[in-house]
Amino acid sequence: MVLFDFLIAGLVVGGIYALISIGLNLQYGVARVLNLAYGEFLMLAGYAAFWGFSLLGTPPFVTMLVGVPAAFVGSWLLFHYIFRPLLGRTRDQGKREVDSILSTFGLLFVLQGIALVLWTGTDRAYSFLSVPLHLFGIVIGANRLVALVAALMLAFAVYGLLRYSRTGRALRSIASNPEASPLVGVDVERYSGIAFAAGGALAAIAGILLSTFIGVNPTIGGAYTIKALIVITMGGIGHVLGGLIAGLMLGLAETMGALLLDPGLITVINFSLFTLVLLWRPQGLFGGTSRSSGGGIRLPKEVIALGALAILIVIPPYLGPYWLSLLLNILTYGALATGWAFFSGPTRYISLAASAFFGVGAYTIAVAAPTLGYPYALTIAFGVGVALSAVIGLTTLRLKGMYFVIFSFGLAALVREIVTWWEFNIANKAGRHLFLDISTIEIYYQLLALCVFVVVIWLIRDRTRMGHALRVLGADEVVARQVGINTTALKIGTFIISSVVMVLAGAILAPRWSYMDTTVAFNPSVSFLTVIMALLGGANSVWGPILGVVPLVLISDFLSVTLPNYFSVVLGLCFLGIVFFIPNGIIGLLQSWRARLKRPSSGDAA
Amino acid sequence: MNHGASTHLEVIAVGRRFGGLTALDGVSFRVVRGEIFGLIGPNGSGKTTLLNIVSGRLNPSYGEVHKDGRRLSRRAPEYVCRAGVAGTFQLVRMPDALDARDNVAVAAMYGRRRLRINAARAEAERLLERVGFEASPAAYSDSLTYFDQKRVELARALACAPDLLLLDEWLAGLNPSELERAIVLVRSLKDEGLTIVLVEHVMHAIRSLCDRIVVLNAGRVIATGEPEQTLANREVIRVYLGEEA
Numbered sequence: 136m137v138l139f140d141f142l143i144a145g146l147v148v149g150g151i152y153a154l155i156s157i158g159l160n161l162q163y164g165v166a167r168v169l170n171l172a173y174g175e176f177l178m179l180a181g182y183a184a185f186w187g188f189s190l191l192g193t194p195p196f197v198t199m200l201v202g203v204p205a206a207f208v209g210s211w212l213l214f215h216y217i218f219r220p221l222l223g224r225t226r227d228q229g230k231r232e233v234d235s236i237l238s239t240f241g242l243l244f245v246l247q248g249i250a251l252v253l254w255t256g257t258d259r260a261y262s263f264l265s266v267p268l269h270l271f272g273i274v275i276g277a278n279r280l281v282a283l284v285a286a287l288m289l290a291f292a293v294y295g296l297l298r299y300s301r302t303g304r305a306l307r308s309i310a311s312n313p314e315a316s317p318l319v320g321v322d323v324e325r326y327s328g329i330a331f332a333a334g335g336a337l338a339a340i341a342g343i344l345l346s347t348f349i350g351v352n353p354t355i356g357g358a359y360t361i362k363a364l365i366v367i368t369m370g371g372i373g374h375v376l377g378g379l380i381a382g383l384m385l386g387l388a389e390t391m392g393a394l395l396l397d398p399g400l401i402t403v404i405n406f407s408l409f410t411l412v413l414l415w416r417p418q419g420l421f422g423g424t425s426r427s428s429g430g431g432i433r434l435p436k437e438v439i440a441l442g443a444l445a446i447l448i449v450i451p452p453y454l455g456p457y458w459l460s461l462l463l464n465i466l467t468y469g470a471l472a473t474g475w476a477f478f479s480g481p482t483r484y485i486s487l488a489a490s491a492f493f494g495v496g497a498y499t500i501a502v503a504a505p506t507l508g509y510p511y512a513l514t515i516a517f518g519v520g521v522a523l524s525a526v527i528g529l530t531t532l533r534l535k536g537m538y539f540v541i542f543s544f545g546l547a548a549l550v551r552e553i554v555t556w557w558e559f560n561i562a563n564k565a566g567r568h569l570f571l572d573i574s575t576i577e578i579y580y581q582l583l584a585l586c587v588f589v590v591v592i593w594l595i596r597d598r599t600r601m602g603h604a605l606r607v608l609g610a611d612e613v614v615a616r617q618v619g620i621n622t623t624a625l626k627i628g629t630f631i632i633s634s635v636v637m638v639l640a641g642a643i644l645a646p647r648w649s650y651m652d653t654t655v656a657f658n659p660s661v662s663f664l665t666v667i668m669a670l671l672g673g674a675n676s677v678w679g680p681i682l683g684v685v686p687l688v689l690i691s692d693f694l695s696v697t698l699p700n701y702f703s704v705v706l707g708l709c710f711l712g713i714v715f716f717i718p719n720g721i722i723g724l725l726q727s728w729r730a731r732l733k734r735p736s737s738g739d740a741a
Numbered sequence: 742m743n744h745g746a747s748t749h750l751e752v753i754a755v756g757r758r759f760g761g762l763t764a765l766d767g768v769s770f771r772v773v774r775g776e777i778f779g780l781i782g783p784n785g786s787g788k789t790t791l792l793n794i795v796s797g798r799l800n801p802s803y804g805e806v807h808k809d810g811r812r813l814s815r816r817a818p819e820y821v822c823r824a825g826v827a828g829t830f831q832l833v834r835m836p837d838a839l840d841a842r843d844n845v846a847v848a849a850m851y852g853r854r855r856l857r858i859n860a861a862r863a864e865a866e867r868l869l870e871r872v873g874f875e876a877s878p879a880a881y882s883d884s885l886t887y888f889d890q891k892r893v894e895l896a897r898a899l900a901c902a903p904d905l906l907l908l909d910e911w912l913a914g915l916n917p918s919e920l921e922r923a924i925v926l927v928r929s930l931k932d933e934g935l936t937i938v939l940v941e942h943v944m945h946a947i948r949s950l951c952d953r954i955v956v957l958n959a960g961r962v963i964a965t966g967e968p969e970q971t972l973a974n975r976e977v978i979r980v981y982l983g984e985e986a
Contacts, residue, residue, distance in 0.1 A: 600850040600858060603839070607847050610836030617796065618848035618901055619822035 140273045141390050147275060149386020150283030153379045154344065155359050156366035157289055158337030164373025165310045165330035168218050169232065169537055171239040171544065173363060174356025175246035176335055180206065180342025181351035182250065185259045195263055195343050203339045210335025214328045217242075221715065223324075232537050233485055237670065237714045240487070243356070244663065244707030250353035252700050258350035278347040285344055289337065290379040297375065306330050310373040357659070361545045365409040368541060399560055402552040406545055410530070440678070444587065451579055459575060465688045466582035467644050471661070472669040472680035473589045474636030478629045480674035481605040484532070488543035489665035491550040492634045494657035495523060496641025498554055501567040501651045509571055513642055520638030521631055528627040528634075551657035558653065566652030573646040581643045586681075589636050593677040605629065637665075660703075663710075664691070671713050673720025682721045749774040749936045750795070750905060755804030755814070756960075757790055764790040766960040767804065772905075777927070777937045779947050779968065782957035783980055788940040789831055791957070792909050795938070796828050797821035808905060823853055827898040828907030831940075833890045835882040841889075842878035845869060845896045852901030861900075868896040872926060888919050899930075906930065908939040912946045924949055944972070956980075 159173045170176075180202055187198040221238055222231045264278040297303035305321045306329070316323050349355070366385060370377030385405060392404035451459060471489055479486055496516045503512035531542055558564050596602050607615040608622050615622050641656070648655065664687070672683025690709065694702050717724055750772040757765040765787045772778045780788050793799040795806050797818035806814040813821050827848075835844055845865035849856045856864060869878055872892040876885055885893070891911060898906060912923050924946055931937055931950075941947050947954060948968050955965040958980040964971050971977060 598858070600847075600855075600861075603843060603847040603850060603858070606838040606843075607836050610838040611834055613798065613818075614830075614834050614836055616818035617798075617822060617828070618897060619819050619851035619853065620847075621817075621819050 141394055142387070143273055143275065145387035145390035146383055147279050147283050147386070148390055149383035150286040151279070151345070151382075152362055152366050152385050153290060153382025154282055154286035155338075155341045156363040156370075156378045156382055157286075157293055157375060158334040158341060159360075159363040160334075160367045160370075160373065160375055160378050161293070161306075161330045161337065162334035163367065165306045166214065166218075166327040166334065167231070167313065168214070168222070168235045168331060169239065169540070170334070171236060171360060172243040172246055172356070173239075173334075173338060174358065174360035175243055175250075176206070176210075176338035176356075177342035177345060177359050178250060178351060178353065178356045179246065180339040181346035181349075181355070182254060182259065183339075184343040184346040185261055185351055188261045188263065189259075195347055199340060199343050202343060203336045206339035207332045207336040210338075211328055211332035213335075214331040217711075218331070219324060219328070232540075233483075234714055236485060236537075236540055237666070238711055240663065240666075241707045241710030241714065243360075244660075244703045244710065246707075247353050247356065248701065248703030248705075248707060251703065254353065256352055256354070258352045260350035261346075263347045276348060278344075281347070282344045285340070286379065286382070289340065290375055293337070294375045302326070302329065307373075358548070361548055362405070364541050365405060365545065368538065369409060369412045397556075397560065399556040402549060403556070406549040406552075409545065410542070440590070444583075447583055451576055456575075459579065461688070461692060463575065463579055463582065463644075463647075464692065465684055466579065466586055467640055468664060468668055468684045468688055469681050470582060470585045470589060470640040471637055471665045472672070472684050473586065473593070473677070474633050474640065475665050476669040476674035476680045477589060477593055477636065478633035480669070480676075480679075481602075481609045482626060482629065483609050484626075485540050485666070486543040487540060487662050487666065488546045488550075489637055490657050490659050490661040491547040492520065492524070492637035493641035493661050494554070494653070495519060495550060496638035496643075497645040497648075497651065497656040498641075498653075499638075500571075500642045500645035501569055501656070502562075504569070504571055504645075509573060509646070513639075516638055516642035517635060520635040523638075524631045524634030525627065528630040532623070532626045532630060547657065547659060547662055551653055554657070555653040566650055566655075568650055569646060569648060571646040575647070578643060578647060582640070585636065585639055585643060590677055592632065597677065601625070663706075667706075667710050667713065671717065671720060673722030675720075676722055679720055679722040747774050748772070749808065750938065751807045752791070752795070753805045753807065755791065755794060755801045755806065757787075757794060757799065758802045763960055765794075765801070768957065768960070768962055769804075770955045770962065770965060772936060772938055773953075774936055775931070775934060776952040777931050777939065777950050779951035779954035780938060780940045780957065781942070781947060781954055782963075785959075786957040786980075787960040788957055789909060792828065792907050792938070792940060795821075796826060796907060819851075822851075822901055822903075825853060825902075825904045826907065827852070827901035827903035827905075829891070829894040829898055829909055829911050831909040833882075833887070833894055835885075835890050835893055837882045840879045840881050841869065841874065841876065841885065841893050842866060844882075844893050845900045848897045848900035849902075852903075854902050865896070865900060868899050869893070871899070872896045873922060888915060888923075891915075895926075903935070905936045905938070908937060908941075910940055910942065912939075912941055912943050920946065948972070 155177060158176070159170060162168055162170045162173065183202045184195045184198045187193040188195065217238065218235065221234050224234070264276075264281060266277045267274045268277050268280060297307055305316070305326045308316045308319065308321050309323055309326055309330070313323055362385075366382045367378050369385070370379070370381035385408065388408055389401050389404055393401055396404070447462075451462070454462070471493065475486065475489055478484065499516040499519050500509070500512050503515050507515070527546065531539065534542055596605070604615065604620045604625055607618070608620065608625060612622055645651065668683040668687050669680040670683065671687060672681060673679030687709070691702070691706060694705050698705060748771045752768060752770050754767045754769050755765055756763070756767050768787070768791060780791065782788055790799065794801050794814060797813065797816050797820065800815050804814070805812055808824060808826065811824060813824060813826065839847065842862060842865045845868055846858070846861040849861035849864045850858065866878055869892070872895050874889055874892045874896065876889050882890055895911065908927070912920060915923055920943065927937065927939070927950055939950070951968050953966060954968050954971055956963050956971060956974070956977050963980065964974045964977050
């Protein structure tokens with residue numbers, strides 16, 4: 136009867152996944168906002184339930200009566216004051232996707248930061264309905280059973296409303312074709328707002344139920360966002376019952392996997408399943424890839440760059456430790472952001488996995504350097520980077536648009552989980568001490584060399600056919616292939632170079648740390664900062680990312696000294712601000728200023 | 742058929758289903774080297790599906806396509822391009838990340854010739870002039886007339902250095918004077934030795950350009966031969982105009 140036990144256990148776990156995915160399904164499937172801050176909504180609702188219970192003594196179901204309408208109104212306001220103006224800026228679906236990803240990514244850090252400031256990082260748990268129920272001879276917590284029942288009821292209720300009510304029909308018409316819906320009298324913006332708000336309300340229900348059996352802390356959101364994304368992608372975006380089935384399947388697979396393989400591999404199992412499904416059925420709602428671009432950007436900056444390089448080569452011995460470490464920071468992110476943009480800029484595959492490559496590089500050094508010595512370890516890191524990015528590139532670059540973003544978001548977590556699992560179970564280590572005899576100056580020059588390497592490769596690429604091929608590829612892959620470009624090879628080659636640069640950045644910086652564990656090496660804010668900096672500067676041209684790195688490193692350094700507690704909030708707000716006000720990056724801004732300066736003079740000449 | 746002329750493209754019993762819908766149902770024909778071959782038929786008869794299969798954008802459900810004895814079907818579009826087949830799209834696709842000249846030049850950098858950047862750009866300018874492009878080569882798609890966008894597409898196809906050119910309704914949507922110039926242009930490409938397969942609805946163009954045509958209806962070949970007598974075929978008149986025209 137062991138099998139039966141696990142069937143029930145799996146269904147209970149799956150019920151939770153189904154429950155948390157329903158709201159995101161509405162927000163993404165109907166309102167077309169891929170809300171990467173969705174897990175933070177769950178987290179906030181969980182806190183509401185906790186504080187309601189422990190301060191006021193109100194049971195979670197009472198909190199729901201207030202919390203769910205509040206979440207509905209809050210999400211509605213969020214949609215109308217942030218996402219609607221943002222998404223209304225362009226009709227280009229590709230650009231909308233990118234904007235929604237970036238802005239919700241910023242929101243994620245804001246909400247997480249607020250929770251951290253207000254309630255600290257402690258796990259908050261309370262005891263409610265945690266009575267064991269004996270069911271078919273096995274024991275389940277009543278609170279978990281409630282979650283399963285709620286998932287089933289909500290999934291069917293939402294499905295029924297979508298299917299049979301007038302509003303539901305309007306929502307489904309938007310989900311399948313937002314362009315044609317106004318033609319038949321559907322107010323797309325109004326109904327998208329309703330769908331987003333309803334998604335927020337469902338997140339509140341899920342978060343409150345979740346808090347009855349899970350401790351809440353400011354960072355629990357990310358894992359749930361990834362799980363919910365996996366579930367809705369597997370079930371079919373916008374298909375509520377599909378999501379229910381996918382959630383239950385995932386729960387079963389996870390429980391079975393934990394039984395047959397190892398409980399530590401749960402995330403790995405989840406993600407492998409997700410990858411298989413995605414690869415088997417890659418094209419989703421957003422099958423198209425064509426997007427408009429800011430146009431070719433080419434500023435004669437080489438002279439300035441050479442001057443800056445000369446200064447960077449000469450100056451380190453004259454700097455104090457503070458300035459040296461600041462420059463080190465700039466160079467690290469310079470390599471990361473430029474390396475990231477090397478692939479993501481022209482191809483427009485937005486990757487949120489920079490921390491995975493960075494961390495793999497750092498960890499390879501931590502593992503290999505003590506026994507083999509630093510030079511060999513660096514070579515191994517290079518090899519690992521090539522192998523890892525080749526495998527990832529070959530399997531995932533056929534994913535398009537949002538699916539690639541979702542995948543890379545999860546990939547970072549997957550790589551961290553695998554390494555963590557390896558460390559605990561195979562290597563039996565919680566972390567690693569690093570005593571390498573490498574001075575800060577040596578690290579500095581290595582990083583500088585890495586930056587120069589990426590820039591030179593990029594410049595060469597721009598001056599050969601490959602630069603043209605990449606631009607066509609980024610704009611319209613069908614045309615690219617039709618004129619004889621082997622797009623698969625081009626994408627994978629570029630992806631490998633880009634990833635290896637990020638791996639090497641981690642490997643070179645690693646000796647700076649005397650102690651390393653997976654939370655240090657695979658810090659998600661590395662992904663966040665890399666993307667934000669590259670986009671702030673402008674990811675389409677070689678000098679863009681560096682232009683973004685300098686101000687942001689200075690700002691974040693300033694913030695971490697003056698406002699350490701609000702670091703994440705302010706950084707998240709900066710990100711939102713960038714998406715709103717500098718859509719084409721600093722280099723785009725410079726370009727439009729130049730154009731504005733030129734216009735009057737050409738008017739005089741006429 | 743003239744047995745002195747060699748077969749350039751051979752479509753052998755090609756079929757394609759989309760789910761339950763049969764778009765092509767065992768289509769076969771041969772295109773002779775150096776001729777203009779018309780592919781006509783009412784909307785939904787499978788013409789564009791067939792061109793997509795020849796150009797490698799779509800795999801057939803069954804059947805094969807051969808060119809000069811080489812199999813083209815189930816190959817990647819870039820392979821087909823390098824085998825000497827290039828074409829235009831039914832709806833203009835001109836990436837706005839590049840100006841008109843570079844849109845064409847990139848095809849000369851890849852395609853069959855692999856020219857260096859400067860040589861490719863010179864070739865692009867020559868080809869833009871060849872197709873009668875009227876705007877500045879530095880213009881982007883949003884500032885071009887529809888005809889000029891179509892000319893960029895044609896120049897881009899020619900820049901691949903094909904010996905077989907596929908034109909998917911390249912003459913559609915042009916005004917009468919543009920149409921006359923376009924017809925002269927297509928004929929001159931044939932005179933240079935290109936084999937051309939064109940999908941077209943403009944009857945006047947079909948009559949004045951095509952050496953032979955094949956008529957598709959509901960995914961099957963219903964007639965084939967020289968334009969005048971084929972278009973007079975009762976079956977062809979019936980599918981185009983309804984019963985007993």
